[in-house]
Amino acid sequence: MMLIEETAPAAEALPVAALRGHLRLAQGFEGPEDAAETAALAGFLRAAIAAIEGRTGKVLLKRRFRMQLDDWRDRLGQALPLAPVHAVERIEIDDGAGTVTVLPPEGWRLVPDLQRPVILPTGVVLPHVPRRGSVTVTFLAGFGDDWGEVPPDLAQAVILLAARYYDDRSRDERHHALPFGVSSLIERWRAVRTLAGRGTREWR
Numbered sequence: 627m628m629l630i631e632e633t634a635p636a637a638e639a640l641p642v643a644a645l646r647g648h649l650r651l652a653q654g655f656e657g658p659e660d661a662a663e664t665a666a667l668a669g670f671l672r673a674a675i676a677a678i679e680g681r682t683g684k685v686l687l688k689r690r691f692r693m694q695l696d697d698w699r700d701r702l703g704q705a706l707p708l709a710p711v712h713a714v715e716r717i718e719i720d721d722g723a724g725t726v727t728v729l730p731p732e733g734w735r736l737v738p739d740l741q742r743p744v745i746l747p748t749g750v751v752l753p754h755v756p757r758r759g760s761v762t763v764t765f766l767a768g769f770g771d772d773w774g775e776v777p778p779d780l781a782q783a784v785i786l787l788a789a790r791y792y793d794d795r796s797r798d799e800r801h802h803a804l805p806f807g808v809s810s811l812i813e814r815w816r817a818v819r820t821l822a823g824r825g826t827r828e829w830r
Contacts, residue, residue, distance in 0.1 A: 628694040629707060632764075635687040640671045641773045641785065648785050649792060667788070670795075674787035678780060681804070682815040683708055686776045686784070688768030690715070695761050701751035703737075703744045704763070711736060711743040712766045722758030729753060783811035 645667050675686055685691075685708050698704050714736045717729040734752065737744045745752070745763065755761050769775050776784075787808050804812075 627707070630692045630694075631689065632692055633689040635672070635675065635689060636771075637668060639687050639771060639773055640668050641781070642667045642671065644773075644781075645671060645785055645788050645792075648789055667792070670788040670791040671784065673791055674784045677787060677804070678783055678808075678812060679708075682780070682812050684780065684815050685709070685768040686780060687773070688712065688766060688771050690764065690766055693763045693765070695755075695763075697755045698752050698761065701747070701754075703746045704752060706743045706745065706763070706765065706767075708767045709740055709743050710767065710769060711738055712768070714745060714763060714765045716762075716764040717745070718762045718764075719753060719755055720760045720762070721756045722760070723756075777815075779811045780815060783808045786811070 642664055679685055691708060693707065695704075714734075717734065718726050719729065720726045732748060734745050734747055737746055747753075769777065769780075773781065786805060790805055790808075
């Protein structure tokens with residue numbers, strides 16, 4: 627499976643003010659509110675968001691992704707690797723010889739689920755993918771466009787982790803493990819991972 631993030635969270639959606647306020651309360655942070663400082667804090671937030679999303683499989687701020695598979699994992703239904711999924715915009719099958727076919731929306735449906743969203747066929751099975759071909763699914767995932775739509779425990783985990791990254795910015799050795807408080811906040815959101823790609827031909 628290859629998963630590509632096609633759009634990034636908008637800069638204005640990042641909780642820079644919340645991180646700045648946390649740093650002032652917790653560490654006595656008194657940095658000037660200039661463009662360089664704002665850019666640096668936004669960078670710590672993006673890194674923290676990526677880490678939290680990687681551990682939970684939950685997309686915090688809505689954006690577009692493209693997933694490419696050699697074949698469906700199961701033609702009875704294809705699980706998506708991220709949640710929550712708002713919409714599947716397009717499904718394409720490449721025959722491996724230069725022809726790409728867009729599947730009609732009436733041939734499949736999305737079952738939105740907070741843990742394991744699935745694409746199901748409206749018929750018996752999902753369409754056949756040629757042996758040397760691939761299938762590409764373009765979808766929108768995320769809790770919302772604004773930071774206020776992110777669940778409070780995940781939002782707090784991002785602030786705490788970004789603050790840790792800020793603390794570690796000038797150290798030669800960085801902390802790679804998540805702080806205990808962050809791990810506790812995200813624990814209920816962590817899902818058991820399942821293979822999202824490669825079909826039955828891999829097992830033959």
